[in-house]
Amino acid sequence: xxxxxxxxxxxxxxxxxxxxxxxxxxxxxxxxxxxxxxxxxxxxxxxxxxxxxxxxxxxxxxxxxxxxxxxxxxxxxxxxxxxxxxxxxxxxxxxxxxxx
Amino acid sequence: xxxxxxxxxxxxxxxxxxxxxxxxxxxxxxxxxxxxxxxxxxxxxxxxxxxxxxxxxxxxxxxxxxxxxxxxxxxxxxxxxxxxxxxxxxxxxxxxxxxxxxxxxxxxxxxxxxxxxxxxxxxxxxxxxxxxxxxxxxxxxxxxxxxxxxxxxxxxxxxxxxxxxxxxxxxxxxxxxxxxxxxxxxxxxxxxxxxxxxxxxxxxxxxxxxxxxxxxxxxxxxxxxxxxxxxxxx
Numbered sequence: 039x040x041x042x043x044x045x046x047x048x049x050x051x052x053x054x055x056x057x058x059x060x061x062x063x064x065x066x067x068x069x070x071x072x073x074x075x076x077x078x079x080x081x082x083x084x085x086x087x088x089x090x091x092x093x094x095x096x097x098x099x100x101x102x103x104x105x106x107x108x109x110x111x112x113x114x115x116x117x118x119x120x121x122x123x124x125x126x127x128x129x130x131x132x133x134x135x136x137x138x
Numbered sequence: 139x140x141x142x143x144x145x146x147x148x149x150x151x152x153x154x155x156x157x158x159x160x161x162x163x164x165x166x167x168x169x170x171x172x173x174x175x176x177x178x179x180x181x182x183x184x185x186x187x188x189x190x191x192x193x194x195x196x197x198x199x200x201x202x203x204x205x206x207x208x209x210x211x212x213x214x215x216x217x218x219x220x221x222x223x224x225x226x227x228x229x230x231x232x233x234x235x236x237x238x239x240x241x242x243x244x245x246x247x248x249x250x251x252x253x254x255x256x257x258x259x260x261x262x263x264x265x266x267x268x269x270x271x272x273x274x275x276x277x278x279x280x281x282x283x284x285x286x287x288x289x290x291x292x293x294x295x296x297x298x299x300x301x302x303x304x305x306x307x308x309x310x311x312x313x314x315x316x317x318x319x320x321x322x323x324x325x326x327x328x329x330x331x332x333x334x335x336x337x338x339x340x341x342x343x344x345x346x347x348x349x350x351x352x353x354x355x356x357x358x359x360x361x362x363x364x365x366x367x368x369x370x371x372x
Contacts, residue, residue, distance in 0.1 A: 092256070
């Protein structure tokens with residue numbers, strides 16, 4: 039597939055926004071792409087991460103008609119987790135989807 | 139909920155076929171799958187040909203279900219294969235095949251099902267074990283090990299998904315007259331029946347009875363359990 043990083047970024051931020059509304063969370067996103075998602079002072083707890091990952095998978099599926107599993111071997115074996123920061127997640131999805 | 143959406147693996151024959159027919163007759167929608175085509179024809183039945191241990195094929199099936207129905211209420215992980223042989227005479231390829239179909243298939247379907255079910259805060263997953271686990275039957279070390287993995291998975295997974303309104307349980311049938319046991323010598327079956335409190339072969343209604351119990355909306359306090367048929371216990 040040939041998908042621009044900007045498209046992925048838009049989908050992820052939109053999904054995150056919907057997620058915060060759905061779970062009634064008020065989150066400081068002033069760091070933009072550098073906002074920490076999970077681990078340490080990340081904005082998501084473990085159950086929140088599970089729900090958010092599913093929401094991103096569905097959003098990708100709806101937009102590009104392709105089924106991705108984000109928590110795959112590659113994600114788990116990386117030195118830098120794709121779920122650590124929004125930026126890493128965008129980069130990871132961008133990489134995965136363009137491999138399809 | 140009146141009409142529920144079921145996904146039943148291994149629905150082409152045996153228990154899966156009978157479960158599909160039963161829930162269709164009750165007015166539900168059933169999505170079935172197996173390696174090859176099914177001869178089950180019903181306006182509310184759709185069949186997919188796939189390998190339950192192929193991640194991409196499984197993901198694509200769930201993408202279809204999400205598009206078509208937007209939800210899933212019940213997953214029955216029935217697809218399975220058996221192999222009876224002394225461990226010393228068992229090739230590695232048989233071990234891999236058994237674990238792929240029995241355990242990996244159950245894992246892949248359960249993982250994707252919960253992603254769909256969690257939206258409605260309701261879901262029922264029924265896995266298949268066997269009495270070969272508590273009976274520790276000789277010649278079934280690999281088969282029973284793959285089913286033990288399913289039982290353990292059922293227990294821990296039940297904790298991980300409880301907050302989503304989803305339950306997961308297992309059933310451990312005795313031998314039932316299906317293709318799965320047709321190659322087993324009669325004497326072996328008799329020996330097995332003698333270890334059950336109730337000494338007879340199981341039938342499809344015995345299985346349906348337990349599945350009905352697990353998936354009932356009243357069973358929202360039942361999760362992580364395994365019920366064995368025939369009066370077999372650990």
